[in-house]
Amino acid sequence: xxxxxxxxxxxxxxxxxxxxxxxxxxxxxxxxxxxxxxxxxxxxxxxxxxxxxxxxxxxxxxxxxxxxxxxxxxxxxxxxxxxxxxxxxxxxxxxxxxxxxxxxxxxxxxxxxxxxxxxxxxxxxxxxxxxxxxxxxxxxxxxxxxxxxxxxxxxxxxxxxxxxxxxxxxxxxxxxxxxxxxxxxxxxxxxxxxxxxxxxxxxxxxxxxxxxx
Numbered sequence: 001x002x003x004x005x006x007x008x009x010x011x012x013x014x015x016x017x018x019x020x021x022x023x024x025x026x027x028x029x030x031x032x033x034x035x036x037x038x039x040x041x042x043x044x045x046x047x048x049x050x051x052x053x054x055x056x057x058x059x060x061x062x063x064x065x066x067x068x069x070x071x072x073x074x075x076x077x078x079x080x081x082x083x084x085x086x087x088x089x090x091x092x093x094x095x096x097x098x099x100x101x102x103x104x105x106x107x108x109x110x111x112x113x114x115x116x117x118x119x120x121x122x123x124x125x126x127x128x129x130x131x132x133x134x135x136x137x138x139x140x141x142x143x144x145x146x147x148x149x150x151x152x153x154x155x156x157x158x159x160x161x162x163x164x165x166x167x168x169x170x171x172x173x174x175x176x177x178x179x180x181x182x183x184x185x186x187x188x189x190x191x192x193x194x195x196x197x198x199x200x201x202x203x204x205x206x207x208x209x210x211x212x213x
Contacts, residue, residue, distance in 0.1 A: 001118035002027060003133075004208055005126035008140035009181060010169045011147030013192050013200070017140060018122040019070065020201045025208055028116045032123035032130075033092075034072045035105050037083035038065045040092040042074060050091040057100030065108065084155065093169050096124075097176040106130050124173055127184030135211045138204055139183035142193045144170075 004027065006018050015031055022029035039060050040050065048055045066073040072080045082088070095101055102125070109130050113119050121130070127137035142150075148163035173181040183189060188207050192200045 001113060002135050002208075002212075003113060003118055003131045004120045004136045004138070004204065005131050005134035005184070006120065006122040006138045006140055006204070007124055007127050007181070007184065007187070008122075008138075009124075009147065009173065010166050011151045012140045012142050013150065013197065014122040014140055016197060017192070017200050017204065018120050020197065021204050021208075022120040024201060024205045025120065028119040029069065030067060030109065030112055030116075030119050030121045031072070032105065032109055032121060032126065034067060034083060035065050035108065036096040036101070037088050037092050038063060038072065038074045038079065039101060039105075040088045040095050041079060041083050043095065044087060044091065050094050053098050053100060056095055056098055057104070060101045060104040067112065086155065086157065089165065089169075093172040097172060097178065099178045102178050124181045125179035127187055128182060129179045132184065136204065136208045137184045137187040138190055138207070139187040140190050140192060140200070142191060146193045 004021060004025070006014050008014050018031070019029050039056065042059050042063050043050055043056060048059055050056060064075050070080065071078055072083060106129065109121065113121065123130070127134055144163060144166065147166055148159055151162050151166065152159050190200055190203055
């Protein structure tokens, strides 16, 4: 099954780039970050302590997540916008650091790819853990300043607060015990700072097409 794995830190542009790469390669698109955000949203709505491994693990295994293109459904409700709020962003890294949650999400991610016959998958441990044998492994990054500007353009807010939030997210993601954020062995490192989205997409598509020859 053809798999393009795109990993990288918050605000690097993974979702936008992955969707366009999927369109260019005619592969389905899987946003794994949306899955973790669904767990976070459900926990917040039900006053579940995000640091309680046992309670959050129960949430991760009990909820039903359906990803359909750019739409995300949680227990039958379209939560595509709800999972992108600052409140969800503030706790998702804490929840995603819990091993039982990661185990549950990885299982669903592999099942999704099996059912769809491959895909473009973006997240933070796709090339390192979930699909280490992906056709192409990309580590997409950008400067902290660029990532903060992009996030403010997307969801608004004070750029200094957003930058601080991104820095904290980077710290949690890169130092967690279970599958810390890093470039997978054999990754193509793509720094999108100062590049157009089209340039980044072309670079990744060319790397994929080179594997199909």
